[in-house]
Amino acid sequence: MPTQDPKGTYSGVSRRQFLRRAGGTAVGLGALALSRPISKAAAQGASPYTEWIPANTKAPKRGGTLTRASAWDPPMLDPRLTQSVGLYQFAGLTSNRLVRYAFPDEASGAGDMSLKGDLAESWSASPDNRVWTFKLRQGVKWQNVAPLNGRELTSADIKYCFEAYAKEGVQTFNFKEIEGIETPDKYTVRLHMQTPNVFVAHALAEPISIVFSREVLEEDGDLKKRLIGTGPFVLKEHTRKVRAVLRRNPDYWDKGRPYLDEYIILMTPDDATRKAAFRAGQADFVWMASPSEVEAIRKTNPSASVQAYHNSAVFFGLAMSQDKPPFNDVRVRRALSMAIDRQKQVDTVFEGHGILGWGVPYMYFQEKPLTAAQFGPWWQYKPAEAKKLLAEAGHPNGFSTTLFYYEYWPQMTSQVQLVQAELKKNLNIDVKITKLDYTTYYGRYVESKWEGLCWGFQSGHAVGLDERTYQYMHSKSTKNFFRVNDPQIDELTTKLRQTPDPKEQRAITKRIVDREFDQVARLWMPYDNGFIVAQPFVRNHASIALRRTDGYGSPHIARVWLDK
């Protein structure tokens, strides 16, 4: 109501008038908004962005600071106690491994899985693949930081480190396969394995197999606070929730490298903030999941370079309690698989830029990514057949089950809901979804006693074939979270690690994959491919299969340079 101010005059707008005018404005604005065409950035067919950015042919320039806004923040620095990408996004730069995979400037393409020497110049295996000998580079120095003070790395350091890994922590399962370690001289390490294994070098090339120092472990009792290695960068600062600062190691054994003076990782948990940081020039490269996000960034940063990354395997899928009914019946698993439209998830959730989902990296058994047909009959979307098969299995009216998951990223919730809807519609399976926080989800998942379904994972760090087959699929492995229990797979994965011939390895791997598909042992779900977007002056930053430069592939940063 208009009021009378102390001077006795009426003024102002009445409430009714205000509401009328405000309402009219809102309707007008709404009409304006709706009249604008909403552009949907859906990738149709091939991505317009390159899949591979080869090494730049110019001579690298030294100097400069590379900055990245990172979603990950390691709770601690101890490589024995965590495999988190938060740690290895920079531990791969402070430290070396005995062996490594090819860097982008050495690789023939995005799928190059060749091994190169890191701390080891050469290596060889005995004819039975039980004894592996590694010849270390001479003159490699620990970083010139107390208590190492730049002393030379010797075989005793490797022995100490590997024995420490075997003693406690998350890598004991792998390192306990070493029966004994000999150091016949300062530069020779000889590993005696419990059983023959042709993939020992590959296991030691995993991003997590970094060599840490004895002195720090003995002085501190753990490695939680200090990370000193032989790598191209020295960890100058790690402030949790703030930043990690790495400076060039002036005594690095690979002379002339790294090119950068400094690499700064800014801990930035929010996705919108990371993108804003890239737009504002505070971050030099960033990961994006979808084509529409890339297009939005290129509107403000048109000269950004974009690599369309292609995953060679996926890490998430429907894990089933297949040691219990009803999922112990292969017909039920097959029915579930045929009732889920994976292509729809790729087209909608990932805007066409995703893969249908398989567990073993394709380059270990064929040249190109799998096509839908190659998955076999149980992985095609055939709801009518699925219903028939489920009825044959004794569930003509479906059944009820549960599914728990943790939302690693928002798209996962969409996928979970799509699966729930399709299983209900096609098979009358009622799936009760429970979204958990990380700790509850993780604890329940790795305990492997849950029932029903879980949106489960296999570890993201693993590059090697042995890790992806034997370690994750053998029934006796403690990393077999999907609870695969198939004697044929057990036999094949064991045979694989005893097969030195590459052609035979591919053939056996193909048989493992075919068996996995046939038995629907792990019900893989689609996954995004993603994009690496970089400022135009960043060179040699391309990501390779299973080694994203911003994550477990961080050692690549030693070859990155800035053309400015």
Place this chain on the structure above:
Amino acid sequence: MYKYVLRRMFLAVPVLLLSSLIVFGLMRVMPGDALTVLMGESGNISEKELAKVRKELRLDLPYYQQYGLWLWQMMSLRPGDSLLTGEPITVSLRKAIPVTLELAALAMVLGLVIAIPIGVLSATRQDTASDYAGRVVAVSGLSFPDFWLGTLVITFAAIWFHWIPPIGYTSLWDSPWRNLQQFLLPAAVLGFRLSAATMRMTRSTVLEVLREDYVRTAWAKGLAGRIVVYKHALKNALIPVVTVIGGQLGVLLAGAVVIETIFALPGMGRLTVEAILYRDYPVVQTNVMLVAATLVTLNLLVDLTYAWLDPRIRYS
């Protein structure tokens, strides 16, 4: 007055004890375990290893013993170490508290700078365009969620100005200018939300006070409008406003986790939420007790402020 203060401090003890019981109990009741996350990322948690670490951290003791131990640690101001990082909790707090204090202080100042003048303007120009504009601003502040506003602000700052606050917290003593740049936007977003409730309360109480007899007398005496409003009316109108501000300050000091996350500030909010997610019992319990003690103190300070604002109020 001092007897009143002593009595209030004495009454704070059962409040804090009850808070400690609740937070301890809730953390133990929550499913999941800090040790599982800590040790099991590759699935290699053997029962033996878990039992060993549990024993080292004294998590194998009966709950009442754990509670007693923790209470003793709190009273002797030695809250122990984080289960997750191994860092002493006092060190973590020393890093997080200044961030939260600074954010809270700036947000409060900005909030009051917006709220009080607009609230007074709205009240003195009731039902005019300025009043409606002020009320729209207030309702917007109440309606817009933190995460939405913060995300909008940072996204459009980057798009329109190719600038965002520098990421990577820098303390005020290391670089005041960089620090100010980092805090201004988040404080403005938080302050905007806080100002909404304060603005509405200010408007409402000023309107009420302006109708009092003594104010009418002041107008009748021919005093200038500014003197009537700011010298006579506002002080009395502020008592309920101070209550609102006190409550908001308490919430701010607990940590604004959404704003801290969006603007990458390592404050109490993020520290506490991360500790809850990872079941880092000692950190959660310590932080909650700290917040409880802060709120109790703040309430006391708010009550004492009443006496300053209104001389009729006296405590004994």
